[in-house]
Amino acid sequence: MQKGAGQKLIRFDNVGLRFPGGIDVFKNINFSLLQGTFHFLTGPSGAGKSCMLRLIHLSERQSQGTISLFDRDSTTIKRWEVPIFRTKMSVVFQDFRLIPHLSALDNVALPLQIRGVSTHTSRKQASELLDWVGLSDHLDLFPKALSGGQMQRVAIARAVITRPQLLLADEPTGNVDDQNALKIMYLFEELNKTGTTVIIATHNRSLAKEFPYSELYLHDKTLTVNLPKGAKSI
Amino acid sequence: MYLAILATFSYCILQGMIGFWALGSTQSYTIEIPAQIKVDASDSLEMERRESHEMEYIAAVLAKTPGIKSVEVLPREESLALLEPWLGSGTFLKDLPIPKLIDIKVVSNLKFNMAQLSATLERINPHIRLIDHRAWHQSVASSSTILETTLLFIIGFIVISILGTIAFTTQTSLLMHRSIIEILSLIGASDNYIAQQFQRYALSMGIRGSIIGFILLVLTVISWLWFFDWDKGASFFNIISPQISWLWLLIGIVPFIIILLMMFSAHKTTKSTLEKAF
Numbered sequence: 001m002q003k004g005a006g007q008k009l010i011r012f013d014n015v016g017l018r019f020p021g022g023i024d025v026f027k028n029i030n031f032s033l034l035q036g037t038f039h040f041l042t043g044p045s046g047a048g049k050s051c052m053l054r055l056i057h058l059s060e061r062q063s064q065g066t067i068s069l070f071d072r073d074s075t076t077i078k079r080w081e082v083p084i085f086r087t088k089m090s091v092v093f094q095d096f097r098l099i100p101h102l103s104a105l106d107n108v109a110l111p112l113q114i115r116g117v118s119t120h121t122s123r124k125q126a127s128e129l130l131d132w133v134g135l136s137d138h139l140d141l142f143p144k145a146l147s148g149g150q151m152q153r154v155a156i157a158r159a160v161i162t163r164p165q166l167l168l169a170d171e172p173t174g175n176v177d178d179q180n181a182l183k184i185m186y187l188f189e190e191l192n193k194t195g196t197t198v199i200i201a202t203h204n205r206s207l208a209k210e211f212p213y214s215e216l217y218l219h220d221k222t223l224t225v226n227l228p229k230g231a232k233s234i
Numbered sequence: 235m236y237l238a239i240l241a242t243f244s245y246c247i248l249q250g251m252i253g254f255w256a257l258g259s260t261q262s263y264t265i266e267i268p269a270q271i272k273v274d275a276s277d278s279l280e281m282e283r284r285e286s287h288e289m290e291y292i293a294a295v296l297a298k299t300p301g302i303k304s305v306e307v308l309p310r311e312e313s314l315a316l317l318e319p320w321l322g323s324g325t326f327l328k329d330l331p332i333p334k335l336i337d338i339k340v341v342s343n344l345k346f347n348m349a350q351l352s353a354t355l356e357r358i359n360p361h362i363r364l365i366d367h368r369a370w371h372q373s374v375a376s377s378s379t380i381l382e383t384t385l386l387f388i389i390g391f392i393v394i395s396i397l398g399t400i401a402f403t404t405q406t407s408l409l410m411h412r413s414i415i416e417i418l419s420l421i422g423a424s425d426n427y428i429a430q431q432f433q434r435y436a437l438s439m440g441i442r443g444s445i446i447g448f449i450l451l452v453l454t455v456i457s458w459l460w461f462f463d464w465d466k467g468a469s470f471f472n473i474i475s476p477q478i479s480w481l482w483l484l485i486g487i488v489p490f491i492i493i494l495l496m497m498f499s500a501h502k503t504t505k506s507t508l509e510k511a512f
Contacts, residue, residue, distance in 0.1 A: 059420065079509070083424040090421070097417045114423045158421070 008068070009035045009166060009197050010056060015065035017051055025051050026221045027064070033199070035165065038192045040208035041201040043218035049201040050094065052218065053168045056199070057091055058082050070165075087115060089166035090159035094174060096151045098143040098158075104130060104150075105139040108157045115162065122161075129157040133187065148175035156187060166197045173207065181207065235443035235489060236450045238392040242488045243451055245385045246481045250474030252378050255371060261303075263338045263348070264365040265292065265355065269331035288359060289334070295354050296338065301346030308335040393492055397499045404432050404503040409511070429504035436500035440493030447489065 016027035025048040033039060041049050054060040055067060058074060067074040070088060077085060090111070098107050105126050112122035130139055133153040143151055152175050159167060169188065173181035185200075185207070192198045199216075202208060208215050215226040267288065270281050289307070296305050313332050321330075340346040352364040408415060418428055459467035475482075 057420070080425070083419070083422050083427075086420070086422040093420075097420065099414055099417055110418075111421045114418070114421065114427055162422075 007035045008032050009070065011068035013066040015055070015062045015067055017048065017055065017060070018063040024221055026218060026223065029065070029223045031216060031223060031225060033197060035197055036192070036195050038189070038198045038213040039200070040213060040215045041199055041218065042203065042205045042208050042215055045203055047218040049218055050170055053091065053170055053199070053201055057089065057168060058085055087162065088164060089168060090162060090164040092155050092159045092169035092172045094170040096155040098151055098154060100143050103140045103142055104135060104146065104154045107143070107154055108161055111158060111162045125161060126157070129161050130154070133157050149180050152176055152184070156184060160191050163194065164196055167191060167199070169198070169200045171202055172200060173202065173204065185211065235440070235492065236447035238389055238488055238492060239447040239451050239485060240454065241385055241389045241392065242485050245382065245389070246478050246484060247474065248378060248381055248385065249481050250478040252375065253478060254474050255374055261340050261342070262367055263340065264367070265336040265338065266363045266365060267334040267359065268361045269333050291358055292336065292355065295358070299351050301340050301342065302338055303341045304339045306337045308337060389488065393495065396492060397495055400436055400496050400499040401503040404500050405507050407432070408504060408507045425505050425508045428508060429501045432500040432504045433497045436496040437493060440496045444489040444493065
């Protein structure tokens, strides 16, 4: 068992999100996730999956309810504390969000450098990770020279290099073929085995069904939790 | 940065000149003995005898006057050399009736009684003048104060302009690279980390600017010396250098302070812009 496993990492209590103009994205959402678990966040396009990830990543504030992150009420987190919380989690963005003037290697090494790791060490670790995601021949290429799938893998390598406690991935398989989608999922499973809590947002429910993990299904502004066969709780 | 270094350099030169003038003029006096006009050749011998007698008498008076450090009678050739820039070096200069000049250096102005000496000299010859250079020095000093203030104002203005430019470019750069700043923030970069990147950039710009500024200053000084007179320029620097030995450090210190201020400006602007816009 990993250190900290079984502790509540995220807790949503009656959480609602309303856009300016009064449109509710979702409301009265309740769930809690334990450390070291693996979850799919599914739902049709526009259901609010990305918004939910943004709430967890402190990029957005809920309109109602309470979100507890790492045992802290998110509304009490001050602006200067946000980077501290963000160092505990990583995000794989739907649009990759790679820095265009940095090579694949430097993009992956960047989160470590932000945390004060030396350039030499961070580049060495980034090189190993890119090798792990099958991009050892693309270290010095810039994002514009990479395909969608390759950028996706660079974004994943960047997200996991800090060994975060929580990994949020927004449609991580959206730009790759089925074979590569499975490979990426196996990467996340590997990471989960090291104790990282993983939340994968995807509209592809069939992909979620191929894995024995709980599914948080967002639809009609509410959330339904579907547990894998044999599981009694999330 | 070049302008700031040049203004600092000019300030140092000015300080050196003021120091040199002050050293030479505050403890120095000149006795001016008017020349006697010859009516015909037969006057010549009598006049020379009278002048020589007068000089001996003045020398005796000066020897008895307390507070005098040294007395130097300026040779006629040196007096003529002083007139050359205005009158040229024609042979007629030799026949000009020019006053005799005696340069007096005093130990200190407190020990030297100028009024008493002036009265004594007047008794010898009412046309003898004792010139006090302090009045001239005071007028030069007040003019140079205006120059000094102007130079300091220019340095201050340049510094403010540099800081303003840094703040403006930092703000523009932050907004231009908004998407990258957002990515950095999303992957856990604190405002401090982002500010440090801009601070580092300001440092590298400052160092580059200082190096270029120093190279341009050296070229400027060389071109000045080349344009005027190399030897006179070199001796000018030799004369003023002892007056401002420590002040030369300013040329190194001012760019260093500007670089620090640039870094501070970049850091502060980044943090305040991030707080407002992100």
